[in-house]
Amino acid sequence: MSMNKHDIQHKQAFDEPLWWGLFSAGGVCFAVLLPAVILFIAVLLPLGLLPAEALSYERASSLLFSVPGFLFVGAAVCLPLFHAAHRLRHGMFDISVGNDALNKKLMYGGAALLSALALGLVVAGFFS
Amino acid sequence: MNKSTSQRLPPLKRNWWLKHRFFKLYMLREATVLPLVFFILCFLAGMVALLQGAESWQGWIAFMGSPIVLLLNLLALAASLFHAATFFVLFPRVMPLRIAGHSLPDKAIVAGQWAGVVAVALLFFWLLGRGGV
Structure with a gap:
């Protein structure tokens, strides 16, 4: 087998371990963190079932716009975004929607963009 | 693939x-x-x-x-709970754990991960369930 052919065969796959790694890390966060995050922030909070001061404007700001808040956003937003991007890309391939090379750029690009936005918001809040 | x-x-x-x-x-x-x-x-x-x-x-x-x-x-x-149920059973298959020469039963690894879910929920309750600090 010529070197060139070997190169072509593996050219597409060199970045795949990164996506699978992010998928896996995001999967752990989605499974372990997100049930509690969704329950408290998206169900109990809007239903008024949390104590009034638990997520008041002042308390929510001080919790989120902090170093632990930055790490929390990384684990509860950024990694799950890459997990979702990976599943969406493979799901679209499975039902023959679009073209994988483009889907790949759109999905991982979108996840990266939203991740940068989320972390940027924490930093902006921290310094404001 | x-x-x-x-x-x-x-x-x-x-x-x-x-x-x-x-x-x-x-x-x-x-x-x-x-x-x-x-x-x-x-x-x-x-x-x-x-x-x-x-x-x-x-x-x-x-x-x-x-x-x-x-x-x-x-x-x-x-x-998220359905995903957790399907994701946790993969762990012992991908990375079987052995402690002191004995392999940990799959059920124990899965239960450990559910304990993690409960621990995070308790952390949130501690943080948000008691009003302002």
């Missing part, structure tokens, strides 16, 4: 996965990320609102309480 290999196989119809329960469950699991993405977009909107000020923050909480948003987020909660 190298996606270009598919060109050498006869193309599958789009509904191939509807023909077997196993593949339907596989697709359902793939679909768990749709409500997840919805929740994350809501969360991002909440961060923007929090940055804007107290009034926007209250407005965002009201938005989260509207019936359709609440329903979709309840779906996201269910999806």
